[in-house]
Amino acid sequence: MPTKPGVYQYFDQEGQIIYVGKAKSLKNRVSSYFVKNHDSSKTTALVRKIADIKYIVVESEMDALLLEISLIKKHKPRYNIMWKDDKSYPSIVIKREPFPRIFATRQVIKDGSEYHGPYASAKVMHTVLELVRKLYPIRSCSLPLSKQNIEAGKFKICLEYHLGNCLGPCEGKQSLQSYDHNVENIRKIIKGNFSEAIRELKIMMNDAAEQYRFEEAHILKEKIDTLENFQARSTIVNPSIHDVDVFTIASDSQAAYVNFMKINNGVIVQGYTAEVKKRMEETDKEVLEVAIIEIRERLQSRSREICVPIEVDIELPNTIVTIPQRGDKKKLLDLSQRNSTHYMLDMQKQQEIVDPERHTNRILDRMKQDLHLKDLPVHIECFDNSNIQGTNPVSACVVFKNAKPSKGDYRKFNVKTVEGPNDFDTMKEAVHRRYSRLLEEGEPLPQLIIIDGGKGQLGAALESLGLLGLRGKIAVIGIAKRLEEIYFPGDSLPIYLDKRSESLKLIQQLRDEAHRFGLSHHRDRRSKEALRSELTEIPGVGFRTTQQLLFHFKTVRAVKDATIGELEEVVNKKMARLVFDYFSKQKEGQ
Structure with missing residues (x-):
């Protein structure tokens, strides 16, 4: 085999692909499977099943990683790590049309429209949509609002206009210029750029106040307050941190949990935790390398910087990979790590309830x-x-x-x-x-x-x-x-x-x-030592009987002076007779 980077594929006797891997040096990596004893029983089982090997040489290790992911998706080999979910994620779309509509969608149509996302959390996406609609009334109808149709009077304002949720562009009550200006501000907010939107609203508020349009100024003031409150909840670090992806990982013997956060202007605009099932006891480094490529592709991230907790061997065009040691980016990394760890603990608790035997095996395997x-x-x-x-x-x-x-x-x-x-x-x-x-x-x-x-x-x-x-x-x-x-x-x-x-x-x-x-x-x-007394010296009388007598009579002297009837009220007749006879003989001897 060549010593160049590439992808190797292992086949079983039936000709099925059972494992796909990447390598910086194909010869060194593949030979390592056959020239040493393996600590992992899974690796040993894999090697026993290998009947044929094929490989593909590529230009760089990064190309090998991308090809590996592609082949795993296509063939789903038995021994490769497995992503637990394969769903599509929602995005916010700004439609390419006169008076653009802005709404949530899971389908990406290449018609020139703008797609922002995808969002791993639909709740976060709907919160953003609710905010922009509250700040800037936009239409929700699907009417073809061309200039000719509006001038021809084909449309009538609807209930949304009377509720204040739309400014009536269908009847020409709002100009295209005004509507597009609002869409531009919405675009900034969706991208996490609150500062510009707040600054512009303040200029408009001051202009309205100077012209004595106090009611309009008050409405703008309320919008500024809403935006600032949302920004205060969202901004967690220095707002200058822009266009950064953060990845962290927590793992046990059976699965890894990779947390992803996308940061724009100091705001987490996307957050997602993926569960990855291990097949060959992959290391955190191996899982994280695959996860970074996979998650960025799924969520269509093109951030110029990636922050990770450990060193990874990936090279992305126009992107740097850093391991923050201090400062605001380190705080972000710690926050992401807490998310991945808590997610792992939650999954382990669920597993303990649903499948206690598997939970036990995982703990013992870890030990x-x-x-x-x-x-x-x-x-x-x-x-x-x-x-x-x-x-x-x-x-x-x-x-x-x-x-x-x-x-x-x-x-x-x-x-x-x-x-x-x-x-x-x-x-x-x-x-x-x-x-x-x-x-x-x-x-x-x-x-x-x-x-x-x-x-x-x-x-x-x-x-x-x-x-x-x-x-x-x-x-x-x-x-x-x-x-x-x-x-x-x-x-x-x-x-x-x-x-x-x-x-x-x-x-x-x-x-x-x-x-x-x-x-x-x-x-x-x-x-027992503390209660050891003259009573325990009586043949046949044990600790329990001594305890009962002293609890009732308080002292040994009181037990000595008790009648047989009084003793029988506390212990059984046999024990009472032993105690009574013992002390009676003592008295006779005196």
């Missing part, structure tokens, strides 16, 4: 990638120690299966071999007892063990696993509380997962649940 695990962590166990100044040390183990708590599998350990506050030995004992028991009973082992603590606790757990012959067979990590550092065996430096990462959130959920469960058990033990 597998983030922690570089060999197996999907369907079964996870987390350990935490609890003691207060070395008293009543306990350890807890919580179990999650399919990213959900499996409370029937939770285990608590009263530490038997450790004296004093020794977190490391406590962890060593708990881990050893847990997995020696699972091995004895032939129970399934987890794919991932999480240790609540840093390198010390992690090392103690690994020591126990080594004694059981399990070290290296089960993935183990430690999580430190201070900065949520993740420690791996044999690695002195921790890693830090994104604070918004679903993997980190699941790890934190496991850690917090282990802490809660361990603390609850420790609290119970402390309560």
Whole structure:
């Protein structure tokens, strides 16, 4: 294969295109599929199905990208990323006719009319239309208002004229010059240029006031207020930012969400978020490169500047690509990023409701990638120690299966071999007892063990696993509380997962649940120790009976002095007899 840029196509045994890709160097890119081991099972599956390869050489990488998009649209290969929607978007049209009509349409007719848009949000488009119609009355009828027809008196004014929504050009009550002047102002507003329209309205208002046409001046003042209020809601950055497209991306293992915003005069005139289904675990860079071309083509954007959060390999004629680091454009980029992230989170919530199994698989797949695990962590166990100044040390183990708590599998350990506050030995004992028991009973082992603590606790757990012959067979990590550092065996430096990462959130959920469960058990033990009294020394009398008696009689002295009948009112006859006989013998001995 040549080392030139181009597009390659993979075919299966039936001659169907299963994948289309672009490359800066065809030889290097295609050979990479066949000369290395792939982390992705999807890529491995694709390579197994390749029976034939064809390629097309082009002049530049940009040409390759455009050709790739065209071929994907035409053939819809099984392993390529997929756009979720393929709808047409509405535009505002200024018809090429005498006294032009201005309305919304989804059809573009090449008759010389002006089309502004398309708008990804019909709501935004109708808001703009409502504003311009309120400021400048224009006709809504489809009458052929030629000069000859108007002079011949073929038309009569309608209800719209009497409502003030039209100035009656059909009967010659508004001149073509006046109407075209209004259309020009509407054109400026649609393009986001409010300043010129406001300035012109102020000149007209002042002229009307100077000529004592105060009613007309008041109407113009109301129009200025309406336009300024709309501009205040729309302008979010420096109004000098003009003709800029902003693209950002948020993604998970199954889809990417690309947000697009078009800025004119500091105003967002278009906004859109696209969902792109991943087929081959494409990177954010790969998805964004395709998305920029696709969205600009769909929404017919010709902006001279594109702002992105990461470096992309695209070259568009008369267009620069920038990565803002500060200032108003960086604020726009951050706003777009929030939109793409919130859209992704909303889609994930919907997916959790509609398809919980797929939602779970996505989270576990993300965790597998983030922690570089060999197996999907369907079964996870987390350990935490609890003691207060070395008293009543306990350890807890919580179990999650399919990213959900499996409370029937939770285990608590009263530490038997450790004296004093020794977190490391406590962890060593708990881990050893847990997995020696699972091995004895032939129970399934987890794919991932999480240790609540840093390198010390992690090392103690690994020591126990080594004694059981399990070290290296089960993935183990430690999580430190201070900065949520993740420690791996044999690695002195921790890693830090994104604070918004679903993997980190699941790890934190496991850690917090282990802490809660361990603390609850420790609290119970402390309560029992605190209630340990002369009553618990009576053979056959346990903690619960002691608790009931002290709650009712308040003191041990009162229990000693109680009659058998009084005791039976609080506990059962057997317990009452044991307590009564015990204290009766004490009194006799005295």
